[in-house]
Amino acid sequence: MSAPDDQTEKSDVDLVQAAQKGDLLAFEELVARHRDKIYARAYSMMRNEDEALDLSQDAWVKGWQRLTQFQGESSFVTWMTRIVINLCLDQIRKHKRQRLESIDAMDDETGGVERQMPVVDVNPTDGLERGELRQRIDGALAKLSVEHRTALVLHEFEELEYKEIAKRMDCSIGTVMSRLFYARRRMASLLAGLKRESAE
């Protein structure tokens, strides 16, 4: 099922135009080019390989079905990333409905002990290689609650404004600010801890 050679030489714009006319081979080439990025974003949010795979594939199906709506205001991969984020948010909401409310959930919302944490006065990421930095950030993200992680991913990776995050997470701007703040405090603390561990 490999695409013909001429597909690989086309730009995203050309492939999107061909796919919009019903060319499934062109769409397959787009999937091949960007599947890792779409999968990585799903993984960043869900922290589960199977779910990330399923959601990223669902996103491509949705992308195909809505391709005529893509007008090129953003890049194709940005447009696809928004689709997978929305699917992940829907999935997170489903999980939230399913899980029982607990004291921990309250701590997630208000930040729990992070409010009391001392400020990290040394930059915990100084002197790290890019690859190592990415790994540490990824490891720290995995330790956050899903709400805090989602707010942080949408703000730092997707670079969305508070208003847009609130809309997508279906909460108030105040809640977004609160989640973002405590997510950052916890991240700073986790990264500082990792730095201390590696120095010892």
Added chain:
Amino acid sequence: MKQQQQHLKLQAWVDGELPDGEARRLAALVAEDTAAQALVSELRALQAAMRGSEMTRAVPDSREFYWSKIQRQIEREARQAPGAAAAAPLSWLRLWQRIALPLAAVAAAACVALVAVKPAPPRAVASPGDEIMATSEAMDTMTYHDQSTGLTIVWLQDKNAAAPADATSIQDDNSIDTD
């Protein structure tokens, strides 16, 4: 509570989410407050570290395997909802098919209907529900119609004779049986 609100304001300032007037007020506060400076410094360092630092991950499946599931789902959904399939990318050919095929179907149905409702040839005798007139004063008529079989029996009787002179049955399909 007040401190918490101030922390959130400082964060909003770092993120460029405050209006100009409030941003100036926060800048003045940070210039004088070492605790605020430390917090701002931490937030900025984290922001700088995170931007563009999303872990790169490769899909664990091969290109073919990953695509095959997407392709199957696209095809399945197109079969399940033909309208949705048409909502997917439309080529001119597909657009033409979308318009022409229903028109062709309507035209074919119209042809079939025309043939089916073609006027029947003039009937030799009356059918059920028609008025039957006896033009001869010497004749009497009696009719019987059976709804279940669609059979109508007409007796033509000579007033002077004792028994029915003739009996003709008419079926709903206009065929005529003569007993």
